[in-house]
Amino acid sequence: MADAWAVLMKFKIRWPDLAIVAVPVIYVVAAMELLKEPPITNGVAIPILAASLAPITPLQPTTNLDREKVALGRQLFHDPRLSKNGAVSCASCHNLTAGGADVGARSFGVSGEPTATNTPTVFNSANNVAQFWDGRAATLEEQIDGPLQHPDEMGSTWQQTIGIVSADPTYVDAFFSIYGGPASPERIRDAIAEFERTLVTLDAPFDRFLRGDKTAITAEARRGYERFQTYGCISCHQGRNVGGNIYQRLGIVEPYFGEDEVTPANLGRFNVTGHDADRHVFKVPSLRNVALTAPYFHDGSVETLEQAIAIMGFYQLGRALPQSDIADIAAFLRSLTGQVQEAAWQ
Numbered sequence: 001m002a003d004a005w006a007v008l009m010k011f012k013i014r015w016p017d018l019a020i021v022a023v024p025v026i027y028v029v030a031a032m033e034l035l036k037e038p039p040i041t042n043g044v045a046i047p048i049l050a051a052s053l054a055p056i057t058p059l060q061p062t063t064n065l066d067r068e069k070v071a072l073g074r075q076l077f078h079d080p081r082l083s084k085n086g087a088v089s090c091a092s093c094h095n096l097t098a099g100g101a102d103v104g105a106r107s108f109g110v111s112g113e114p115t116a117t118n119t120p121t122v123f124n125s126a127n128n129v130a131q132f133w134d135g136r137a138a139t140l141e142e143q144i145d146g147p148l149q150h151p152d153e154m155g156s157t158w159q160q161t162i163g164i165v166s167a168d169p170t171y172v173d174a175f176f177s178i179y180g181g182p183a184s185p186e187r188i189r190d191a192i193a194e195f196e197r198t199l200v201t202l203d204a205p206f207d208r209f210l211r212g213d214k215t216a217i218t219a220e221a222r223r224g225y226e227r228f229q230t231y232g233c234i235s236c237h238q239g240r241n242v243g244g245n246i247y248q249r250l251g252i253v254e255p256y257f258g259e260d261e262v263t264p265a266n267l268g269r270f271n272v273t274g275h276d277a278d279r280h281v282f283k284v285p286s287l288r289n290v291a292l293t294a295p296y297f298h299d300g301s302v303e304t305l306e307q308a309i310a311i312m313g314f315y316q317l318g319r320a321l322p323q324s325d326i327a328d329i330a331a332f333l334r335s336l337t338g339q340v341q342e343a344a345w346q
Helices: 002-010 015-033 067-077 145-149 158-166 169-179 185-196 205-210 219-230 305-317 323-334 341-345
Strands: 247-249 281-283
Touching: 067 169, 067 185, 067 341, 145 158, 158 169, 158 185, 169 185, 205 219, 219 323, 305 323
Parallel strands: none
Antiparallel strands: 247 281
16 A cells, blocks of 8 residues: 555645546556566566456447447438538548547648647547546537537537438438437437447457467567556556546656647646646546557657657656667557457447
């Protein structure tokens, strides 16, 4: 327990955060203490935890979803007519063939102007503690209002959206069949969120490794997982999503932002809470499928996975990581790429 408390103090976690941080960190410490005689790979002890004890746990298939809602939500997710000019859909920025995110540092919506932040992946988003980098939406349903109505994204209104959906006989039939009534903001949110809950990426090599297949990942990835733990990356990136479940400051040990970089997008969660302690605090991103979602960070300023690891080591841990460790950690992170579950619901 003392070791767990030392971790909390090192990362300057505030009392209000303890409810969502203390349990994962203490859980990690307790699990590590249960390890007995870890196997040796290239002279490095590699902890292999049972899935029930691991700080990272395998993703599970989503069950108990309504197939008709999923089909309707999929159609709405891909329909550009829901945008102001009929050119942008949810899938335009959350490309399901490119890691569920955008391939650029910023996305471009109906205005032609870049978004303020890098587009987060929609894959596995149902497992996040909240949505958006600053956590301003508590649920998938609540998140939908943001891009739909933002002038630089889809630029629409609920009145316009309902009008378009209500003029399409296919949508009219679907809403009456599923919901027993016409389209409404609540029902559209519900259908799109139901579809997004199918976007779970399963069977990543590392998940197979956690389940006992010691050959599922390379020796480099095994070393990388060990380094990921011993350096302390696991303190923020753990659980099913390997992140996405807590908030943390960007620049814990070394200041990340200069005085000329105090923009709304860089203020992070401060924009939601107004608390000075939340300046530059962001939702810790999930590292699931991170190899597919470059560029990185909230501003899309980092082009490669190796650069992101080095930057995190310096600003979050106060360490200049050796290139060999960076390469191993990158190999581990690449083993977190899974296959999207959505096809099973088609």
